[in-house]
Amino acid sequence: MKYLWRVSAIVAAGVLHVLFQAGILFARSDFSWNSFRSYFAGDQLSYMSMVVNTYNGQLSNFEPFTETGVNNYPHLYYVLLGLGARVLGIEPLQAWSAGGLLVQFLLVCFLATVLVVVGGRAWLALLAPLPFILGTFSFLLAANAWFTGLASHAVLWGAFGTMFTLNGEVFSLCLGGAALLLLVLAWSWAKRPWVRIVLASVASLMIGITANVQTYSFLIVVFVAVYVVGAYGIVTARRRWWLALVSLALVGVLFIVGPLIAHDAGPLATLFLGLVPAFPGLIVVAIRSRGLLVLFIGLSVLAAAPQVVGTALGIVNHDPFLTYRVVSSNQLGVGFSGILGSLALLLPLLGILAAGIWRRSALWVAYPVGVLASWVIVSSNDIWGANQEPYRFWLDTFVMVCMTILPFAVMVVRSLLAGPSAEVEESPIAGATADVASGSTAAGVGRPRRRRLVVLSVLG
Numbered sequence: 001m002k003y004l005w006r007v008s009a010i011v012a013a014g015v016l017h018v019l020f021q022a023g024i025l026f027a028r029s030d031f032s033w034n035s036f037r038s039y040f041a042g043d044q045l046s047y048m049s050m051v052v053n054t055y056n057g058q059l060s061n062f063e064p065f066t067e068t069g070v071n072n073y074p075h076l077y078y079v080l081l082g083l084g085a086r087v088l089g090i091e092p093l094q095a096w097s098a099g100g101l102l103v104q105f106l107l108v109c110f111l112a113t114v115l116v117v118v119g120g121r122a123w124l125a126l127l128a129p130l131p132f133i134l135g136t137f138s139f140l141l142a143a144n145a146w147f148t149g150l151a152s153h154a155v156l157w158g159a160f161g162t163m164f165t166l167n168g169e170v171f172s173l174c175l176g177g178a179a180l181l182l183l184v185l186a187w188s189w190a191k192r193p194w195v196r197i198v199l200a201s202v203a204s205l206m207i208g209i210t211a212n213v214q215t216y217s218f219l220i221v222v223f224v225a226v227y228v229v230g231a232y233g234i235v236t237a238r239r240r241w242w243l244a245l246v247s248l249a250l251v252g253v254l255f256i257v258g259p260l261i262a263h264d265a266g267p268l269a270t271l272f273l274g275l276v277p278a279f280p281g282l283i284v285v286a287i288r289s290r291g292l293l294v295l296f297i298g299l300s301v302l303a304a305a306p307q308v309v310g311t312a313l314g315i316v317n318h319d320p321f322l323t324y325r326v327v328s329s330n331q332l333g334v335g336f337s338g339i340l341g342s343l344a345l346l347l348p349l350l351g352i353l354a355a356g357i358w359r360r361s362a363l364w365v366a367y368p369v370g371v372l373a374s375w376v377i378v379s380s381n382d383i384w385g386a387n388q389e390p391y392r393f394w395l396d397t398f399v400m401v402c403m404t405i406l407p408f409a410v411m412v413v414r415s416l417l418a419g420p421s422a423e424v425e426e427s428p429i430a431g432a433t434a435d436v437a438s439g440s441t442a443a444g445v446g447r448p449r450r451r452r453l454v455v456l457s458v459l460g
Contacts, residue, residue: 006116009125013112014105017129021163022101033094039165047167050075051092054082072314074307076212077168100166107174108132111403114181117189119410127410131402132159136341148341154332154391156341159402162395172214173396176221177403179206183225184407188363197292204296208303215311216389218304219271220396223378224404226278228370229293233281235362235369236288243280250277251377258385266315270386274377278370333382334394341394342375345401348409355412367408371401 025031038044050071053059059079085095112125135158138148147157163170179202186199207225210218234243254277262270286293301308334341349368356364377384378393 002122006122006125009122010109010112010116013125013128014109016126017108017132018101018105020129020133021104021160033097034091035097036093037165044165044167047078048092048096050078051082051085051096054079055085055092055095057086070314070319072310072319074168074172074212074214074218076209076307077171077214096166100170103171103174104163107178107403110178111181111406114185114407115410117185118407119414124410127406131406132163134158134160134344134402136337136398137343138341140340141337148337150332150334150337150391152332154334154389156334156337156391156395158344159399162399169214169217169396172210172217173220173399173403175206175213176210176217177400179203179210179221180225180400180404181407182206184404188407188411200292200296201299204299205303208300208305211304212307215307216392217396220374220378220393220400222300223275223374224371224397224400226275226282227374227377228366229285230278230281231370231373232362232366233284233288235365237281237284243284246280247277250279254377255384260385262385262387267386267388268311268315270384271381271388274381274384274386277373277377332387332389332391334379334391338379338391338394342398345398345405346372348405349401352405352408352412355416359415364408364412367404371397371404375401 019026025035036044036048050073081095081099082092084099085092088095090098108128112128115124115127116122135146136148136156138145138156142148147155147161149155162173182199182203186196186203190196190199207218207221210221230247234240234247237243254274258270258273261273282293349372352364353368355361356366356368375394375397378397379390381388381393382390
């Protein structure tokens with residue numbers, strides 16, 4: 001009976017999310033699965049053209065803007081939709097609508113499952129739809145509107161706005177979010193080393209696959225994962241202060257050297273330069289995990305290779321679409337609007353950080369520090385040289401935090417309710433032999449003074 005209640009709550013969470021996202025459309029008298037959401041129609045119709053081409057058996061990969069016959073835009077999801085519609089005998093528009101909602105349903109069900117696993121209560125599953133209805137306080141800047149318009153074509157809205165389009169970005173974010181949730185389970189729940197390795201390997205492959213679906217969401221998932229792992233490496237290192245200072249210095253170098261490198265290497269290549277400040281912590285984790293982290297990175301690279309190689313060749317050969325794509329990104333910074341819009345997530349992130357410092361949980365410290373560091377870096381890429389639609393990176397990071405913050409919040413609340421003497425359970429990274437939170441890990445966390453950890457967290 002216990003498992004029946006849990007499964008029922010998990011399914012109910014997925015249904016509630018779909019109703020929140022599309023309930024108003026279902027209630028319309030003219031609703032049809034063939035309806036198309038003309039939401040920034042130019043972009044959406046170009047994506048739909050790839051679905052229709054595949055549906056009609058035209059697999060020559062025509063790129064919808066330049067029609068050169070070579071499509072360097074990540075289009076795996078659109079090919080799958082087209083093939084699915086062809087096999088099932090439904091219209092491409094029906095596949096688009098049903099597929100987009102199905103992907104979100106599965107993601108929320110998985111998030112609900114994670115909440116039940118880490119929280120131990122069936123009713124926690126019903127919390128899963130809630131982060132996706134968060135807004136960005138746009139009404140304070142945009143005359144009571146639900147979105148904030150910035151310079152050029154930049155727009156900020158909540159997670160619900162990003163998920164509404166049902167395009168490849170939605171699929172990629174859901175796939176990447178599920179991958180990060182798998183890593184949360186591997187990090188905080190799995191006890192057996194082989195289970196952690198399997199979960200992390202599957203998550204790594206999923207992260208790499210997102211590169212073949214949508215570039216920005218792939219980069220966001222990579223940035224969040226890399227910075228959280230890097231923050232964990234620094235917090236748990238013996239010479240954490242030196243590593244923190246090195247990371248801060250690398251951030252300064254990024255903002256100084258980035259524009260120079262972008263001039264020669266191009267903005268897309270420069271984006272990966274933004275990962276460098278996390279390297280000190282990554283090196284610590286790679287050594288402590290006896291090379292397993294390198295294996296996980298290799299799996300992601302392998303899964304991402306088809307798109308990455310194709311894009312690199314396109315850049316070298318001056319592909320018309322990639323050339324257009326690069327020069328079309330300007331005046332798209334977020335500024336103060338990004339700071340205001342992040343408050344809905346910033347406050348709970350700071351709460352998790354405070355709990356991590358109090359309970360000496362390296363994971364609870366690393367998650368908010370890594371997330372916030374990656375969020376600042378990617379949403380300011382117009383300043384350090386990449387200049388590739390920083391508002392989109394801001395939005396996708398907002399969605400990614402919505403997908404991952406609840407498990408940490410549940411772990412924190414559950415620990416606090418258990419009382420001040422309750423120990424925080426954290427599975428160590430593969431290769432370590434003890435509990436990080438208990439202060440006896442081989443990584444040398446020990447029991448650092450709280451005031452020092454506070455300063456380290458702020459620096460991070």
